[in-house]
Amino acid sequence: MKIVVAVDGSAYTRKALDYLVAHRAQFVEGNELVLVNVCAAIPPHASRHISKELLNEYYSDESAKVLEPVKAQLSELGVSNYSIQSRHGSAAAEIVAAAKEVNAGLIVMGTRGHGTLGRALMGSVATNVIADAGMSVLLVQ
Template identity: 40%
Template sequence: MKILLAVDGSTYTKKMLAYLTTHDEVFSGAKEVTLLTVQSPLPSRARAAVGKEIADGYYADEAEKITAPVVKFLQRHGMNPKVIHKVGSAGEMIAKAAEAGKFDLVMMGSHGHSALGNLVMGSVATRVLAHCQVPVLLVR
């Protein structure tokens, strides 16, 4: 099974990882795991002021802060994940990566906002569900 794990470093990511590693009956067989983290783009003026090289370094550093502990955790559980980081709108980038990579499943933690919270703040999970053609497992 080819699984895309959308990670953001939150406690919801930790819950999703715990679910993945404790439910072998659901995820039996060979697991090919890829981590994806998406960084919000810097404002265009800030990006122009610091330059492409510094902005790209910032994105890479932020992605590493999020993915390094997850990689360590998964390696302790016998998985050797690939790591991808993107810049853009998280919901759309996760959906695009899932389809482009021909994944069997997208897993992500969900903050579980109320309907009003989703209306006001939006929801990455809602966007992924709306745009993704790959099955999505939300862990809350």
């Protein structure tokens, strides 16, 4: 089974990865992890004034800032069966799209756990992923 793991470089990402490895037999062994990092997109009114090469370099650099520590963590934990997708745009939409493209059976995300009031006021990537995914989503707090 392919398991999409949303990674944003936060402490919540580290907790989610630690959880997966702590339950290695269920989530890691025999499965392929697909790490998905989503950078916020540069607005179209600004990006049209930037060369495509410079824009791609920006997205690549931003993803590397998140993914290099994640790759180091996975190496420390002895996990090597993963692939990486770097995307830009709406985090929830891109996570769901990546999961559907690879035919994932599960999406795993760390969550800040703001509670009901926080979600109502600020919205939540996790809430939107759950609403749109059409597959199982595991939230690790």
